[in-house]
Amino acid sequence: MNATQVTRPHAATKPVRWAADVVAAMREGARLRLDYSASSLWRVDRTIEEVHREGAPYAAVESVLRGFGAYAGEVMVRLTGGEWWTADGDHWVRTPDGRLWDPIDEARRCYHGEGSLRLLCHDAMSIART
Known part of the structure; x- marks a missing residue:
């Protein structure tokens, strides 16, 4: 990354809000309770698979996917002691390593069948423990 990096609180502002928005939307609309646990990411992966299977166009679900990604990132931050980083409008999680x-x-x-938020978090947690 060439750009200047900004750490919490500024880097976390948007993804934390996106995560909270998707938690509220899933609780109200889909009756899906997300509790920021690693096991909740299994439900998120399944929900993304279902949205894709229903044939929702990517453009229609792009902001929800961003919210799911931010939610997974916030789970990673909380479980690994990591932090949000941002540069050029993109957001990443930086783990302590x-x-x-x-x-x-x-x-x-995940939406395109090529990823897993649960496995990404698992990998980050495994590396953070070593």
């Missing part, structure tokens, strides 16, 4: 993770892009990959 210095690695950067892109849960927002991973949510997009």
Whole structure:
């Protein structure tokens, strides 16, 4: 990353809000309770799969996917002691070992059947423990 990086609180402002928005929307609309636990990411992966299976066009669900990615990122932050980083409008999670993770892009990959927020978080947690 070439751009100047900004850490919490500024870098976290948008993704934390996106995560809270998706938690509220899922609780009210889909009756899905998200509690910022690693196990809740299994439900998020399944929900993204269902949205894709129903044939929703990507453009129609792009902001929800961003919210799911931010939610997964916030789970990672809370469980690994990481922090949100931002540069050039993109947001990543930086774990204590210095690695950067892109849960927002991973949510997009999930929609296309190529990713898993649960596994991304699992990998980050596994590395953070070593």
